[in-house]
Amino acid sequence: MGTHELKALVITAPGINCDGELAHAFEAAGARAERVLLSALARDPSRIARADLIGLPGGFSFGDDIAAGRIMGALMRREVYPALRDAAARGVPMICPCNGFQIAVQAGLLPGPAGAARSNGAVGVKGTAGSTVPMGAAWPDEAAPASVALLQNQRARFVDRWTRVEIPSGTVCVWTHGLDCEAPDDMLPSAHGEGRFFTDAATMARLEAGGQIALRYSRDENFNGSMGAVAGICDPSGVIFGLMPHPERWTRWTQHPTWTRLSADQRQREPLGLRMFRQAVQWARTRELAPAARVPAAARG
């Protein structure tokens, strides 16, 4: 129906190094990706307003000195938080893998505003699991202080490995909601030194109740010691998705660690990483076509 090409904005900065594969993942899912330096974005935040999707890639922003994502988070808080907050309120899907997750947490973008969603009468949509997704939750004017953290892995060392993952059935995350990851080869790669999810009990309870836990490591695969085996979370509206694994690194089946063992049938199935991007692109397209009547991303299959 002649829709225009969706634009995915991939934000880079000194030390960001997964921007290439993130851009490719957006393109494989049908969007057009554009990479932009944070310094350029700070000069012209309106580029965020024109984006249909946003990616905050992994890497070692500013060397991950002090702590992972700390400096980049502090800069984003100052320079682009309002524009990103507005994008989230508009329902623009944003993915933040690995360092992106660490940055989003430090920049006050995740886990996002607490509690205010329903009281301010925001539009809610019905998720397939029956949860109500609060849209346009009230983001504070100033970035909130971090309320969750990604700490050093429990063995205090960088680890590269693929793990099985689970998607909580009640999640409101537009990236993962309803995706099937039951097959044994539905895995995701992780590569980080600081990925141990941590928060206080009250915040954890709120995230659980609000469907904001978007991804967990499967049982026995919680290699970094994350609280509740949490691998990824989203904001209350489900559009901003932060996760330690790298779905952008599994968009072709030859990237899978045991692809030489997969049958022809198994190779027919789209990789889990690509399915996440497709679902978000689909969401963005739907949002654009009918901004007033947002529908949840349909679970495929």
Add this chain to the structure above:
Amino acid sequence: MAMMAEAETARASVTRIEVRAADGVGDPRGAALRARIAAAGLGVPTRVAHVAVYLIRGLDDAAVADRVARELLADPVTQRASVTAAEAPGTGAGARGGAGAAHRDGGTTARATCAVEVHPRPGVMDPAAESVRAAIAALTGADVEVRTGDRYEFDGMDAVAARAAVESLVANTVIHAVHDGAYHPADFVRGTPYQLRIREVKLMGLRDAELEKLSREAHLFLSLDEMRAVQAEYARLGREPREIELETIAQTWSEHCVHKTLKATVRYRPSGPDALVAATAEMRPGHEPQADGSVIIRNLLKSTVAAATHELIGRSPMLPGPGVDTQAKPIDWCLSVFSDNSGVIAFDESDAVCIKVETHNHPSAIEPYGGAATGIGGCIRDVIGTGRGAKPIAATDVFCVAHPVGTRVPRGCLPPSRVLPHVVAGVRDYGNRMGIPTLSGSVWFDDRYIGNPLVYCGCIGMMPRTHVKGQVLDGDVIVAVGGRTGRDGIHGATFSSAELTDTHADEFSHAVQIGNAITEKTLLDAILVMRDEAGGCLYRGLTDCGAGGFSSAVGEMGSEIGAEVHLERAPTKYDGLSPTEVWISEAQERMVLAVPPAALARVRAICADHGVECCELGTFGTPSREIILRWHGTEVGRLDCSFLHGGIPMPTRDAAWEPLWAREHSGLAGAVAEGGEIPRVGAAESIADALRALLSHPNIASKAWIIRQYDHEVQGTSVVKPLVGPGAGGPGDASVIAPKAGSVRGVGIACGLATGLAADPYVMGLAAIDECVRNLVCTGVDPSRIAILDNFCWPSCGDPRNLASLVRAAEACYDGAKAYRTPFVSGKDSLNNQFVAEGGRVIRIPPTLLITGMGIVSDVTRCVTMDAKGASSGDATVLVIVGETGMHLGGSHWSLVAGIDRDASLPMPRVDLERGPAVAAAVAKAIRSGFVRSAHDPSEGGLLVAAAEMAFAGGCGLRIDLRKVPLTRVARAAAELAHGGSGHAGASGGAGGATGVHTRAVAFAEDPSRYLLEVRERDLPGLRDALGDVPHATIGRFDDTGELVIDGGSAPERIGIDALRAAWESSWQA
């Protein structure tokens, strides 16, 4: 802004901020140190806490300091910060404490028994400090200086023991200062502004002994001949050399830069009748047989390694030789060989890939973390600095180290249990931060590496074919980009060419460098933007500042046209650098571009966008091809390019081959390890026991603890990963990436290292090439598209016996490359790897030749991995061995675990140059035809080790019959002689004795040119057609029993694959 600020901030004071984990959050770094202290037997502290320390000068506003602590340095959820103002360091009175801050200092804290702090010494690169400085400037506008440090607090351990533990496990006093309790200086140590003094060095009239003394004391490391040549040149000019000129000559003429040994004329004397060099001299280019039986070899490198390439690519006629096809069409896919910072081959019609492998041995011996990090950093810059710029797409690392346990450590050496984890961490932190997947490597253990650990770092890059060559023109501006210049690594080039002694660490601490990967990453980002500029590449050429710094970068780029350089323009890290120091500094992360004046503005803008510093250092092109050096306009040095690059005397060097001495000093030496590190097995024990011992030998055992610390997935290109199979539980042969989005074309990367055969480096060299090719072929690389690299690490080649062994390795490179049609495209050497311990005992490394290979995969979806796939959908699979087994146990790992490695009667395996390439081609054809479910090359440990690895990596059982293994004609005859039986291996009956030895020889010999393939039973006829007349046999059958059953000994032996995997995973790890 210079980091060392000027007068107006001179009265600023230093604020100290501590950041510690909040209660209940956990402190993995403290816990890890506690565990390491206990494991090292240095004590059993009840608690160790890690605290980050920031010393910030110029943060005098208390409110701003608190904000920096709260908002930038500490996490509100998980950390607590405390701020100590400058006014009252050490008293605690100035603490403006953040929430929960409990610390009062002066050696103790309220909670801990004692505390030890580690801070970088003044002038040592502190990358985190630079990031923090920039962040504070961005967030608060404050112009500050920052130093970072680490504090460790101990409970249940006294201060002396705690300090000893930190010094032995954490700090390296070459770069770190260790403090008891809180370190809170009143001010930072700083440089003083430099006053120009032009120092001349008196050479006129000096006698030989005085020249030698000067060379030694000024750390020039020039030989007497070279000093005489310099003396003569300046006598001709009628003046004395200035210091900066002498330093430039020393750098340019260093072994590291000019490879004067490999390029020298060598007189090779064989020992008695010589079947190799002397007998075949007529068929070798540049070799001149002499009447006395010796051979003169003109330019060793050019006459061996490079000659093979030149013949293969049709630049010189193909001479006949073993396995050489003189009629073959010249190779047309080599795009740039031996002339640039890396070797370049075609990837497809539009793109090229390039590769370089470097060593960084001497710096890594003294500071393993920084040495390894700057090693990989420098190699990456070589790739970036190839042609008009390549994008790094993969990295490799190979380490040769002493056994971490049970090795006696001579004074002046770091313990190997520390060297290995630290070099791994160095490669990890640099490669991961650069976003380059480190995906291929290996570790070889031998105690003779105790004083000279070898650290090989490789990098592969990709570039459009239009950018393969750059050309610098007269009038191009010399633009320096990237990091600032400091005193880092002054004399690195000359130091790396020298022999290490037990006092070197002290004398040469300034040669140690610490890298800053983020500076290099931003530099790379900016360069790629300049290269891919819509209107065309913004520069005409570029190179990296490696050994020798600006002197070698500008010197090389301007070698044809000269250059004028204004040294005061280089941004420096601190005041006080002399022009000589600026010129020769080896500060990291710097590159030089040749920019046409019209493009300057755009280059500056791109650098600014990326936060990359750049400066216009001068101009290429001078009227009489000179390098002219100025400081604020004053000429401080002037060098004639023709003397600098052509004036080095090349005396004939002596090489004398002494096979018995070589066997004694270079052969296997497992017995050197004094501890219980190497598994042992008696000759009478079962084959299964021997197999288990071999799988746990450190050379063979899993390197997962290293591999998993590297991000080998970044860039999303990996197709065959370093660990393969379910649970990543098997050692892959080669790694494959698909570097180009939307293309199924790939690049395979592997290496070959056959140090077990170092008793004859000719044999070793061929074996390394063969192993490298096999590794690549096993994953699906096209053997007709493999380029290789040589990296020689040798003990001192001033000793004619060592030089002779180098000659033999070089001849192997020539013969091997021609037979396999694998051209060398680049290489590097490090020829002084021996350590003089106290009392004058010389510890020589075994001659070590690393062959690295890069090959093209035409379709990555057809790649094969080594994990057995087993029966699926009812199709049984069998194990096929391709190639013949010669039962040569010399140099094998079995001889090590059996304790008979010094037995000179064990024959060494030798590559058959007719057979090896034919087998490789046949296996590649079988894989291409789709008949191969998995493939693995039997190398370290032999065929039974490789078969076991396939089984446990795939979670399959396997029944294997060693009697079915095809033997070479000679081995068959020997087997028949031993027990008058059939022509097959092992044969019948009788425990032990000749049969037992033969069975072990079949199982564990490391004969080359063999492949193990897993094939569906129904595909066997097809496989047979693909392999043609190449010998092969079905020797086993995969099943789901979970057991390996070995037939061929006196009775079948059984061992569970879980036990095999456990053995493989049991080796030492940090």
